[in-house]
Amino acid sequence: MEKTSKIWMDGEFVDWNDAKVHVLAHGLNYGTGVFEGIRVYETSKGPAVFRLKEHVKRLVDGCKVMCFDIPYTEEQIREAIKETIRVNKKVDYIKPCVFLCGEAVGLNPINVPVKFTITSVYLGSYLGKDAAEKGASLMTSSWFRPWNLAAPAGAKVNGIYVTSCLAKRDAVMNGFDEAVMLNAQGNVAECSGENIFIYKRGKLYTSTTADSILEGITRNSIIELARDLGYDVIESELSRIDMYTADEVFMTGTAAEVNIVTSIDRRLVGDGKPGKVGTELASKFADIVRGKDPKYEKWLDRV
Numbered sequence: 001m002e003k004t005s006k007i008w009m010d011g012e013f014v015d016w017n018d019a020k021v022h023v024l025a026h027g028l029n030y031g032t033g034v035f036e037g038i039r040v041y042e043t044s045k046g047p048a049v050f051r052l053k054e055h056v057k058r059l060v061d062g063c064k065v066m067c068f069d070i071p072y073t074e075e076q077i078r079e080a081i082k083e084t085i086r087v088n089k090k091v092d093y094i095k096p097c098v099f100l101c102g103e104a105v106g107l108n109p110i111n112v113p114v115k116f117t118i119t120s121v122y123l124g125s126y127l128g129k130d131a132a133e134k135g136a137s138l139m140t141s142s143w144f145r146p147w148n149l150a151a152p153a154g155a156k157v158n159g160i161y162v163t164s165c166l167a168k169r170d171a172v173m174n175g176f177d178e179a180v181m182l183n184a185q186g187n188v189a190e191c192s193g194e195n196i197f198i199y200k201r202g203k204l205y206t207s208t209t210a211d212s213i214l215e216g217i218t219r220n221s222i223i224e225l226a227r228d229l230g231y232d233v234i235e236s237e238l239s240r241i242d243m244y245t246a247d248e249v250f251m252t253g254t255a256a257e258v259n260i261v262t263s264i265d266r267r268l269v270g271d272g273k274p275g276k277v278g279t280e281l282a283s284k285f286a287d288i289v290r291g292k293d294p295k296y297e298k299w300l301d302r303v
């Protein structure tokens with residue numbers, strides 16, 4: 001990751017090194033925050049944000065879940081994100097975050113002041129060049145995806161990400177690229193920061209929102225794209241066995257984009273090489289986000 005120069009904080013730009021909060025900030029101590037991860041791509045018509053409206057809507061929805069009052073409309077937030085891209089030079093990833101910044105000891109979040117920040121960075125390839133080009137290895141995590149009864153799993157709430165961090169750590173320490181988490185029922189939920197798709201017997205499958213996943217914007221884009229290309233896409237419960245015996249597996253996420261999986265728990269997916277369907281979808285997606293497919297221009301917001 002490469003830093004940029006300015007961070008948007010409550011309507012003003014501050015220098016990267018001055019974007020500070022107190023050590024007693026509620027959000028730091030208890031994870032009371034909501035964030036987003038958004039990609040911006042270079043296109044022939046200048047930088048474009050991928051599915052900005054949907055990302056801002058999910059952020060605002062998350063704030064609603066957490067009962068955070070924010071004094072901005074979705075349009076103002078979209079404009080602030082674009083302005084953050086304009087004032088910083090090399091940007092490919094934007095991370096807005098709304099969190100309780102007030103200095104409070106005690107869990108009660110009521111009346112604790114909220115801060116809204118927009119950070120932009122240059123991230124590059126999230127899972128690394130090798131995993132992106134040759135396919136990633138997954139490890140089934142012993143940490144379960146926090147389920148809908150225990151946490152707002154469908155919102156990008158900061159505190160929930162502790163589980164993803166633990167799962168990711170275990171996977172990397174064991175020599176894998178990424179962790180896949182099961183849910184309380186033992187179904188495949190998703191990876192630490194990506195949704196998961198399998199291709200089996202000529203159909204594409206992905207876990208349902210009832211399986212305690214974050215409803216990914218890349219996931220939804222790939223569902224629409226795959227259906228447009230004539231694939232059957234089914235949202236359904238998936239078992240670990242479904243995953244092991246799939247012909248193809250791939251992950252989708254803003255940071256990871258469409259990343260093919262070539263092994264899970266040391267078992268090869270198919271023949272262990274990137275498959276036809278995942279490769280086609282990854283390549284179409286790469287064109288779409290760079291403005292090379294007029295049909296999906298609707299997903300791009302010019303900066």
Ligand code: PMP
Pocket residue numbers: 037164190191192193194195213214215216217218219252253254255
């Ligand atoms: N699941 C989790 C837990 C995530 O953090 C992310 C990244 N936001 C995703 C799935 C993928 O979502 P999206 O495609 O909207 O980035």
